[in-house]
Structure formats: C-alpha cells, structure tokens
Amino acid sequence: MTTVPRNSPKPSRANGGSDGLFLLCLVILGGVYVLLIIALLVADVSFTSPNHLWKALQSPEIRYAIKLSLITCSLTTIISLWLSIPIGYLLSHYRFPGKALLDAVLDIPIVLPPLVIGLSLLILFQTAPGRAIENIFPITYAIPSVVLAQLMVACAFAVRTMRATFDHINPRREQVALTLGCSRNQAFWMVVLPEAKRGVLTAATLAWARSLGEFGPILVFSGATRMKTEVLPTTVFLELSVGNIEAAVAVSLLMVTAAILVLLIIRFFGIEESLGRPV
Amino acid sequence: MIAVRNLSVRAGQFALNEISFEIPAGEYGFLMGKTGCGKTTVLEAICGLRSVVSGTIELMGRDVTRAKPAMRDIGFVPQDSALFSNMTVREHLSFALVIRKWDAPSIKARVNELAEWLGLDRLLDRKPAGLSGGEAQRVALGRALSYSPGILCMDEPLSALDEETRAEMCGVLESVRSHTGVTILHVSHSLEEAKRLADRILVLKDGQLHLHPLSGGEA
Numbered sequence: 001m002t003t004v005p006r007n008s009p010k011p012s013r014a015n016g017g018s019d020g021l022f023l024l025c026l027v028i029l030g031g032v033y034v035l036l037i038i039a040l041l042v043a044d045v046s047f048t049s050p051n052h053l054w055k056a057l058q059s060p061e062i063r064y065a066i067k068l069s070l071i072t073c074s075l076t077t078i079i080s081l082w083l084s085i086p087i088g089y090l091l092s093h094y095r096f097p098g099k100a101l102l103d104a105v106l107d108i109p110i111v112l113p114p115l116v117i118g119l120s121l122l123i124l125f126q127t128a129p130g131r132a133i134e135n136i137f138p139i140t141y142a143i144p145s146v147v148l149a150q151l152m153v154a155c156a157f158a159v160r161t162m163r164a165t166f167d168h169i170n171p172r173r174e175q176v177a178l179t180l181g182c183s184r185n186q187a188f189w190m191v192v193l194p195e196a197k198r199g200v201l202t203a204a205t206l207a208w209a210r211s212l213g214e215f216g217p218i219l220v221f222s223g224a225t226r227m228k229t230e231v232l233p234t235t236v237f238l239e240l241s242v243g244n245i246e247a248a249v250a251v252s253l254l255m256v257t258a259a260i261l262v263l264l265i266i267r268f269f270g271i272e273e274s275l276g277r278p279v
Numbered sequence: 280m281i282a283v284r285n286l287s288v289r290a291g292q293f294a295l296n297e298i299s300f301e302i303p304a305g306e307y308g309f310l311m312g313k314t315g316c317g318k319t320t321v322l323e324a325i326c327g328l329r330s331v332v333s334g335t336i337e338l339m340g341r342d343v344t345r346a347k348p349a350m351r352d353i354g355f356v357p358q359d360s361a362l363f364s365n366m367t368v369r370e371h372l373s374f375a376l377v378i379r380k381w382d383a384p385s386i387k388a389r390v391n392e393l394a395e396w397l398g399l400d401r402l403l404d405r406k407p408a409g410l411s412g413g414e415a416q417r418v419a420l421g422r423a424l425s426y427s428p429g430i431l432c433m434d435e436p437l438s439a440l441d442e443e444t445r446a447e448m449c450g451v452l453e454s455v456r457s458h459t460g461v462t463i464l465h466v467s468h469s470l471e472e473a474k475r476l477a478d479r480i481l482v483l484k485d486g487q488l489h490l491h492p493l494s495g496g497e498a
Binding site for chain 2: 177181
C-alpha cells in the first residue's frame, strides 16, 4: 500500500469547469462559417427569379455553354478514370524507387494556381512537340483544350480518391483470387475493381464536379469565345463583364444546383471521409 | 505432400532463416507458435504470396519455389475469410471453376455438392454482409476446396469464432480430412484444436521449428 507524503498537498477533486461554455464557443465560431455559406446561397436565390432563370435558359449562348459543359465534363471524367485507376492501384500496391516523388508530382495540379496551369498548358503547346501535335489535331483555343484544362485538375482529385479506395481494400482478397487461379489481370478485373466500385463512382463524381467549376485554366488555354469554347463558368464571367448580373446569377444557380447534387451523391457513396486530403 | 527445405524468407525487418519441415500427402499438419513468430510468413511463402530468399518449396513432389500462386494447386483460407464483398456465396463457390473454364452444368453440380456438404445450401444467394462468422469461414473453406486442390493452407481459420461455432468448424475440418484426402497446413495458436485435428504439430519458436508430440505438453 502506498502512503501520501505528509508534506504533499491534500488530494482534492479536479474541477471539471463548465462544458457548456466550451461548447457555446465552438458553436459560435463554427456557426459563423456555416451561416456565411447558407447566406451566400440564399442571396443567390433571392437575387434571381424563375423568370431570369427561364430567360437565361432561352439564350442560345447559354444553351451552348450548358451543352459544352456537360459534354466536356463527361469526357474529362471518363479520361480521368482511365488515368486515375491505374495510378491509384500502382501507388497503393507497389513499392518502387521514386514513389514519394511521384506522389508529390501528382499533387502539383492541386496546389498550383489555376491560371498557372492554363499558362503552362499554353506554353506546352508552343514548344516544338506541342506545335507538331497542334498541326495534326488543333487543341489550343479549341474544344479539346477545354477537356485538357479540366483534366489537369480533375484527374489529380480522382487519383487521390482511387489511391484511398485501393488502400482500404483488404489485400488478402486479391491474394486469395491469385491462389484460386487468377492472373494479376484477372484478379484486378474480377475482384479488386468490383470491390472499388464505390470509390470509382466517387472519383467520377468528384472529377465531374471539379471539371464543371474549372475556369482559370480554360480562360487562359481555351479563351472565352462565345459559341466556341464557352463553358458555364465562362458564361458567368462574360455576363458579369457586360453587366448582365441577372444572367450571371441564373447560370451560377445552375452550377450551385449541380454542385449540391454532386455533394449528395458523394455523401450517399460515403467515401469522402476516407480521403487523405480535403476535397 | 508439402516439403519445405532450408527456407529463408523476409518480411520487412522480420526474417526467418533455414526452416525445414515436411507434411506427407494426406496428413493434417499444424503450424503453431507465438504471435509474430512468423507462422503466417511461412504460410504466405508456401502459397506464393511472399518471395523466398533461399531454399525450396515442394508441393506434391513438384518444386514450386518460384511458381505463381495460381500454379501451386493450393486452396487458401485466410484468417479473416477475405470473402469478395460483391459476390454471393454461389459465386464464391464457383469462382475458381469459372477461372478454370468448367462448363455450366459441371459448375452447378460442384457448387450444389459443396453447398450440401458444408451446410451452405440455404445461403447460396447471400452476400458476405449477411453471413455469420462461422458461415463466412465455411464459404471461405468451400471456395478454397471448390476445384479439389492437392493442398489446403489455413491461417488461423477458427480464431475469430465463438466456442460453439469453433467446435462445429472443427467437425467440418475433420470431415474435410476424411472426405478429400487433401494435405493440410493449419496455422493456429490453439493446442486444443491441434490435438483434436492434427497428424503432426510443428512449433515455430525463436526462428526454429520443433516437432511437438501429439499428446501432453504445452506448445
């Protein structure tokens, strides 16, 4: 049995203090940001009317932008998946020299300022190999440039999602498939990829959403030519620049609706919490 | 027959050197030892899931040291079953047969035979999420035995089960031994299970393998 030394202070109960005050501080500080988000959306909705929205949708330029946005975002999503699934799988399953460097390189499009990505793309296609490609298949200031500009950022997010997805799949399943007679290729298509289905859907949704909102690289690399390389963010920019705020807000609301739908889909598939970084 | 000669394997910082043992054809061998002693590493090397530094592995008289897992004719039952979450029990039992391009009637007959034997007939259309621990292990066992491999390797298949289910699974494993004639390597902690099922007990201690007597003594 241990004894308390005589000169030690008398043991007393710890004073827990007030939990209520602590919680109140958290709610107030956090609440400011949440209120700001909601206020933004409410302001957008209150600024426009169904009439403005209808008028915007009647405009041939805006209809073209909606169509081009839907087509380019979908193309970007498909290409992003074809690139991000192999990269995610390789990063998750294999150790190789330079892996940390490759991991860092894949983060560059996420941390680079969007305008710089656009400028870099523009410069890339001014180099000799870039111009050789342009001669066969025009890219700069044409529709393919929109897809390429969207792809540079969207794919980086898809890679992060696929890496997190493959990291969370029990490797024993693939190993069992190998012992059952599968080649690596068969194990990947028959076991690993079906297990990654939710991750693939989340990566696709994220890539699509990132592409829809992409503006900086498109402005620099594709230009803002109406009825040619105009996507929805370009429309907002062009309408604002001529002072047509109602149309800009109406188009913004279309994008807000699409973004909220994407958020709901990601929540439904429930994978965003497993991502290594915020999305 | 499983014959491991002078096997050295490495798993990160951990290494096992010069391990040798043999389990004759049709026998039930137990590989025991403390957690972290390298039991699973040996099992993975035999299954072809971990590369070998030196030594040889022979299965049924064939040197498979460098062979791919698919070429080793081994049924593998991992500790956590590792069932494929998107497949039904029926698809698990037919998986290896589809890979081997069996015709549909033969697959159906084999799946029904396995399901009846392992008591899975009413679970064939369920997915892993709807199975209990014991049921999942029976599916993993059925999946491993579906194509009648010569060797069955199991990594602590009973450790996550409750007392009653474990006794039931021991019964199933006894029936596997008597019905199939497969050579079994079973990695386990439990001396009690080993004494009930094993023809020989190997104990891995301090990087050395010892043969443990089938009666009396602690592993």
